[in-house]
Each structure stands twice: as structure tokens, then as C-alpha cells.
């Protein structure tokens with residue numbers, strides 16, 4: 001269940017929306033927040049992996065032989081935008097354990113709202129893989145645009161961006177900078193506040209996930 005434009009897909013499935021409500025609530029504990037993010041990541045994975053290329057193999061069921069479809073997980077590169085991206089990464093990796101994994105370390109300077117890079121390590125031959133970049137929050141879009149710039153410099157050509165919440169400002173920025181990168185999200189929220197936080201949002205995803213505040 002989705003609502004789609006050519007650039008943005010909002011996953012409107014009731015299970016996703018229910019779990020997102022629980023995550024947004026201020027009183028939700030760190031442990032519960034992390035568990036919910038893992039569960040939602042698996043539901044969103046269903047949508048973001050739609051249309052993945054399949055191979056096939058001849059198998060024998062108890063009844064007969066058949067040509068059966070298979071995913072080639074190695075063709076998939078999951079890229080976590082640290083830190084908060086790891087909350088989405090873990091759940092998706094459980095579903096596609098053969099996927100290759102990379103990390104882009106970025107944090108947002110609280111004054112300038114510009115991303116500061118501190119790490120970059122991605123699988124080889126990104127040009128041959130479907131690259132799914134994951135970060136729960138798309139706010140100004142500065143971090144995701146920077147991460148995707150780096151992935152393209154590393155050779156990626158087929159990229160999707162998966163997040164939990166998106167602000168209209170971030171979606172517009174991504175569409176301008178990377179119109180070839182579809183965005184899949186659980187919610188398009190209302191706006192950003194003066195500090196660049198998503199409203200109504202859920203607060204700081206990294207802090208809520210790791211209990212750092």
C-alpha cells in the first residue's frame with residue numbers, strides 16, 4: 001500500500017503507520033524505539049526491494065522439478081548513513097543476509113546544518129549493484145545529498161534512498177540534486193522547524209535509538 005509520485009513513495013500500509021505512531025511518541029523508551037525501527041525497516045524493505053532483479057535455479061520439490069526464482073543478494077549494496085542509518089540496516093540485513101554493506105559517516109553541524117564527513121567505506125564494484133542508502137531522517141536533505149554525491153563518486157549509478165520520515169524541504173532538495181534517486185519513506189511530514197528538525201517528526205533519531213540524550 002503506497003502513495004506514489006515518480007520520485008517519492010510513501011508506504012501507507014497500516015502496520016507501518018501504527019508502528020510509526022509508537023515511535024513518534026515522546027515516552028517511547030530507547031529499547032522499544034529500537035525494536036520498532038527494526039520491525040518497520042523490514043516492512044519498508046518489502047517496498048524498497050520491489051522489482052529487484054531475479055535469477056532462477058532448477059530445484060526439485062517433492063512433486064517435480066521446477067525452475068524457481070531466486071534473489072542474488074550479492075547484487076545489492078546496503079549503505080547505512082551513520083549513525084542512525086544502522087537502525088534501518090540491521091532489519092533489512094536479516095531479510096537479505098547476502099547483501100553487501102557500506103557505511104557513510106556523517107553528522108549534521110547543529111549551527112550550519114551542513115554535514116560533516118568522518119567515515120566512508122563501501123563495497124567494490126558499486127556500478128554493478130543496486131545501491132540502497134538508508135537513513136531514518138530526511139530533513140534539510142543536506143546529509144542525504146552529500147551521501148549520494150559520495151556514492152556516485154564511488155561509481156554507483158542505480159541508487160534508491162530509504163528513510164522513515166521525510167520533510168518536504170528535504171524531498172525537494174533531493175529531487176533537485178539527485179532526480180534519478182527514488183525516495184521511499186513511511187511519512188512525508190509537515191515541515192522543518194528553525195533548528196532543522198522535522199515537525200511533527202520524532203525528535204533526534206540517533207539519540208532516541210542509542211539513548212545518548
Ligand SMILES: O=P(O)(O)OC[C@H]1O[C@H](OP(=O)(O)OP(=O)(O)O)[C@H](O)[C@@H]1O
Nearest residue numbers: 082083084107108139140141142143206
Ligand atoms: O537532512 P538533514 O538536515 O541533513 O538531517 C538528517 C540527518 O540528521 C541525522 O543525523 P545526525 O547528524 O543527527 O547524526 P547521527 O545519525 O549520528 O545522530 C539523520 O540521521 C540524518 O543523517
Ligand SMILES: O=c1cc[nH]c(=O)[nH]1
Nearest residue numbers: 139197198203204205
Ligand atoms: O528531525 C530530525 C532532523 C534531523 N535529524 C534527526 O534525527 N531528526
Ligand SMILES: [Mg+2]
Nearest residue numbers: 204205206207
Ligand atoms: Mg542525530
